[in-house]
Amino acid sequence: MDPRTSAQDVMRCDLCETAVVQMHCDTCLVNLCKACVGEHMISDQSKKHEIVPFQLRKSTPLYPICKLHHNQQCTLYCNQCDIPVCTKCIASDQHLSHKFSEILQxxxxxxxxxxxxxxxxxxxxxxxxxxxxxxxxxxxxxxxxxxxxxxxxxxxxxxxxxxxxxxxxxxxxxxxxxxxxxxxxxxxxxxxxxxxxxxxxxxxxxxxxxxxxxxxxxxxxxxxxxxxxxxxxxxxxxxxxxxxxxxxxxxxxxxxxxGTLLSSSLTSDKHGYSIKTSQKSAEAGFSPPVKQMLDEPETVTIIDTGYRKFFYHVACLSDDDIWTSGDDNRMKLYSINQGSLLKSIRTKSGNTPTDIAVTKSGDLVYTDYKDRTVNIVKEKIEEVIRLQNWKPCGVCSTSSGDLLVTMENDDGKKTKVVRYTGFTEKQTIQFDDQSKPLYSSGRYSRYITENRNLDICVSDYFAKAVVVVNQAGKLRFRYTGHTPGPNNKPFDPRGITTDSQGHILTADYNNECVHLIDQDGQFLRYIDCGLSEPWGLCTDTNDNLFVTQLINRKVKKINYHC
Incomplete structure (x- = not known):
């Protein structure tokens, strides 16, 4: 039987091409049988041939050849010059007093x-x-x-x-x-x-x-x-x-x-995407499946909260329960499916809460404008932030667990957004690139949320705008409404929230509807569903929308996605 044509899956010697490979030259990367080792060694005597068993091939390091000294291998590394060096390089004046490491390290x-x-x-x-x-x-x-x-x-x-x-x-x-x-x-x-x-x-x-x-x-x-x-x-x-x-x-x-066609735009935001990681804070970089919107949004549930006069805020604790607050000092937890009151908590100061939110860990947090405090509800109410010369308004919990708080100074002439990490101030957002205020002056009505792409979205009532900045606090755009509104009245933004698609939703009190825009500020649609004086907003994990109604003191659960 011809050994060259049999057992084709067996590797053969690169020199004789007949015998089975037994050895390997790590220097020349040549496969050899034992009989051809000697011939290979003398074929090029300028090299130091490292012959090893075939199973241990590539185990011998091939050191870099020095660029200054011909045929010299660089077995060391100069830490100062950050380059491989040979023994002759070490002896030269170029590397005097330099520290060296073994190149293999x-x-x-x-x-x-x-x-x-x-x-x-x-x-x-x-x-x-x-x-x-x-x-x-x-x-x-x-x-x-x-x-x-x-x-x-x-x-x-x-x-x-x-x-x-x-x-x-x-x-x-x-x-x-x-x-x-x-x-x-x-x-x-x-x-x-x-x-x-x-x-x-x-x-x-x-x-x-x-x-x-x-x-x-x-x-x-x-x-x-x-x-x-x-x-x-x-x-x-x-x-x-x-x-x-x-x-x-x-x-x-x-x-x-x-009718005229308004010009379109294609903006580029280098902060629009973020690296996907396995940590919870990377949720903003995750792109969930795209959901199609219903032709007509539909009301799923209506809950009567029973507040005395006005009903302001809502925050989702889960897909089954929501926190609410109105014109008294009580924050109420309701079962969505049953419409029943599960819990009622009185604010620590006895003041009306200015805004409420739910943290990533499921704790209720609220701002107290009159008391200048931000408080968190655990087994008991804990004051976590107390301001001086400033009063807190809107609050939200971010994907990383930080708190974002809108606040205004005592005379109501300055407004800013402050990020708290572990209840320590880490970032202040107040001015644009031209050192002009990002937000209007005036009291109370400024609500805040974080979008999926980590943008910070503020509903600025006095500016009649939604102001969106990126994570670094740089202005991305201002949304000033879409005309004509359902009631042909000026845009009047109140509560604000986002959904899993990166959409921004804000309540329009004047036009008794909710504006739905994409993360770049482009208007998508109105959601009305017979709303009356809409104020506060939140969404659950299934993108159901909850809307508070100021005067009739009812909250509507609305489905607008397929």
């Missing part, structure tokens, strides 16, 4: 770092890019749908115009027919009268001819002349045509009447 560190980076690439960075690619594809699909909807809306609007124009044309033509018939009837009446007169004249002419042809003088004296009557000619009717007043069709004027 440096290699182990580099391998460890490379393995860590490879792990990061495999487990965090690549999955994050997969999520981003999926997010972009979903945005493209959504964009196709929304542009299609926009084109359909324009077509429908054009059809409406055509119907109205056809009605107007028919109305004008009917008017023309009525005017024509009236004038024709008048002319026809006159024509009938003229024809009768002409017949009478012919009769008179015939009578006169008969008298003139007779010699009976009595007949001559009996003739009565009507010439004087016939000399009074009928009036000349001159009908005037109606005028059709038209305006010259001007492109710009017609555009304004029909």
């Amino acid at each position: 440096i290699v182990d560190k580099k391998k460890h770092k490379i393995i860590e980076e490879q792990t990061e690439l495999n487990e965090t960075i690549f999955p994050t890019y997969q999520d981003i690619a999926s997010d972009v594809q979903n945005r493209m699909s959504q964009l196709e749908k929304e542009y299609g909807d926009l084109s359909t809306a324009i077509t429908k609007h054009g059809e409406d115009w055509h119907r109205e124009i056809d009605k107007l044309v028919q109305k004008l033509k009917t008017g023309i027919d009525e005017m024509k018939n009236t004038q024709l009837q008048s002319l026809q009446k006159q024509l009938d009268e003229i024809n009768k007169t002409m017949s009478d004249i012919k009769d008179d002419i015939n009578s006169v001819d008969m008298v003139l042809d007779t010699n009976d003088l009595s007949m001559l004296f009996s003739v009565t002349s009507n010439v004087n009557i016939y000399r009074n000619l009928p009036p000349k009717l001159a009908p005037s045509l109606p005028k059709f007043n038209t305006e010259k069709i001007q492109g710009e004027k017609l555009d304004k009447l029909f």
Whole structure:
């Protein structure tokens, strides 16, 4: 049997190409049988051949060759110069007093770092890019749908115009027919009268001819002349045509009447995505499956809270329970499905809570404007933040467990957002890049939430805007409403929340609806569901929306996703 053609899965010597491999040269990376080892050793005597058993191949390190000293291997590493060096380099003046390490020690560190980076690439960075690619594809699909909807809306609007124009044309033509018939009837009446007169004249002419042809003088004296009557000619009717007043069709004027298309934009935010990790704080970087919105949002549940006069705030403890607060000093926990009161807690100071939120650990936190405090409810109420010269307004708990608090100074002329980590102030957000205030001055009505991409969203009542900054506090955009509103009134933002899709939702008190916008500030839709004086908002993990109603003191649970 020919050994070169049998057992093709057995590795053969690179020199003789027949014998089975038994040895390996780690220097030349050549597979050898024992018989060919000697031949290989003398084939290139300039190298130091490291011959090892085939099973131990690549176990001998191949040291880098020194760039300054030919054929010298670099077995050491200069820590100061951060380069491999050989023994001749060490003896040179270039590395005097430098510290050296065994190059294999440096290699182990580099391998460890490379393995860590490879792990990061495999487990965090690549999955994050997969999520981003999926997010972009979903945005493209959504964009196709929304542009299609926009084109359909324009077509429908054009059809409406055509119907109205056809009605107007028919109305004008009917008017023309009525005017024509009236004038024709008048002319026809006159024509009938003229024809009768002409017949009478012919009769008179015939009578006169008969008298003139007779010699009976009595007949001559009996003739009565009507010439004087016939000399009074009928009036000349001159009908005037109606005028059709038209305006010259001007492109710009017609555009304004029909409707204009506002310019689109594609913004780029380097903070829009974040690396996906296994930690809870990375939830903002996770892209959940895209949910389609219902054609018409629907009310699922209505709960009557029984507050004395006004009902302000709501915060989800879970998908089954919600915390609420109104115009008294009580914060109430309700069962959503049963609509029953589970717990009622009195504020520590006896003041009305300014805002409420639920932390990641499930604790209730509330702000006390009059008392200048932020408090957390555990087994008992604990004061965790006390302010000086400032008063807290809105509060929210972030994905990392921090607290974000909107606050204003004592005279109500300055407003800022402060981030607390472990109840220690870590970040202040107050001014934009031009050192201008990000938020308006005025008292009370400023609510806050964090979006999935870690943007900080503030509902600024006095500015009539939603102000959105990124995690670093840099202004991304201001949303000032969408016109026309359902009630044709100015945008009046109150409570604010976000959902798993990165949408921002804010209550519009004037227009009795909720505005739904995307994370870049583009208007998506209104949600009304018969809302009355909407104020506070929150969403649960299934993106159900809870809306408080100020006057009737009821909270509505609304589903707007499929």
